[in-house]
Amino acid sequence: MPLLNSSYHPSLFFKNGHLSTIYAGLIRKVNDVEQIRIRITLPDSDFLDIDWSYASSPSKKLVIVIHGLEGSAKRAYIKGSAKTLTEGGYDVCAINLRGCSGDANKLYKSYHSGATDDLQAVIAYILQLNEYDSLYLHGFSLGGNLLLKYLGEKRNLPPEIKGAVAISVPCQLADSLYQLLQSKNALYARRFKGNLLKKLKQKQQLFPELIADHDIKKIKTLKDFDDIYTSKAHGFKDAMDYYTQSSSLQFLQDIKVPTLIINALNDSFLGPECYPVDIAKSHKYVFLELPKYGGHVGFHGANNQTYTERRTLEFIKGIS
Structure with missing residues (x-):
């Protein structure tokens, strides 16, 4: 059309x-x-x-x-x-x-x-x-x-x-993630990351064997979150594999x-x-x-x- x-x-x-x-x-x-x-x-x-x-x-x-x-x-x-x-x-x-x-x-x-x-x-x-x-x-x-x-x-x-x-x-998704990592979107990315980390820490209390403190400390960006949690929890190799398959x-x-x-x-x-x-x-x-x-x-x-x-x-x- x-x-x-x-x-x-x-x-x-x-x-x-x-x-x-x-x-x-x-x-x-x-x-x-x-x-x-x-x-x-x-x-x-x-x-x-x-x-x-x-x-x-x-x-x-x-x-x-x-x-x-x-x-x-x-x-x-x-x-x-x-x-x-x-x-x-x-x-x-x-x-x-x-x-x-x-x-x-x-x-x-x-x-x-x-x-x-x-x-x-x-x-x-x-x-x-x-x-x-x-x-x-x-x-x-x-x-x-x-x-x-x-x-x-x-x-x-x-x-x-x-x-x-x-x-x-x-x-x-990878194209969007690239945009969110830019300085123009720093406030949004920080807010998203903060909310996601809060939930991840709650999950850590329920599943301590699956997520360690040192893993959480590695999460500096939204891509880190997807590398360490999203991809692993949902059967993807890493963040880029998640973005590729899910776009x-x-x-x-x-x-x-x-x-x-x-x-x-x-x-x-x-x-x-x-x-x-x-x-x-x-x-x-x-x-x-x-x-x-x-x-x-x-x-x-x-x-x-x-x-x-x-x-x-x-x-x-x-x-x-």
Whole structure:
């Protein structure tokens, strides 16, 4: 499909990528949305907490929403999406990835950018409820990469899956990691690393034989974290092997449902390889929108509804 023209034209403040990213991540609040939490058991005996929001009238259409690195279903960008989608007539299932709901998960492993088996488990759970005839996937950052990988893995997709929207996606994980290691992203990287180390130290208390103090002391960067924990806990050789196997870029060509990717050109987390222009130009199902502004999940909009929340609803309605 040709690249989509973007109509996102924010005010001067939100033209700054860092200011829009920080506002969306730390300042914006979305309070007027109900979320009902349930816990499901995964095939490996671990669990996921998922937060449900419902349209005002009974709906047969459901949007599964996936947060980004160290996010949760309680973040403003998830709750804002749930509010817009439920008001649009869709039920919403917002996944808290392993260890992200406020309760530590049971196993040594956690979540990562390519952990599509957990998404598959949630979809299987939803389908056995037999309440929905149409499912849509919606993800942000890491969650966007995860859903794109899932859609392109040449698995037999349930026919109920009709389409997807992915926002601020690091389609090439090593390229994104390189950007996060630059000085321009030092504050973000420090915050991510601090949160990840806190969780790793909690896991060390439960699995002292698997992680030593000297290993934790070696972690100076996000790549170190992936070398020492993420890769080893999830069956990869090292961080680069994890990035190579989990990047969604290599799976885009095999996506067979209408899928919208929105990546801002001033997203400091994304490098050149995270903008799959050539693939989108020749792809029947992948639509790519590249707004000039937006930062990382930092799109703004009137009445506390972001541009991407509105665009997501428009796109999903267009394929419903």
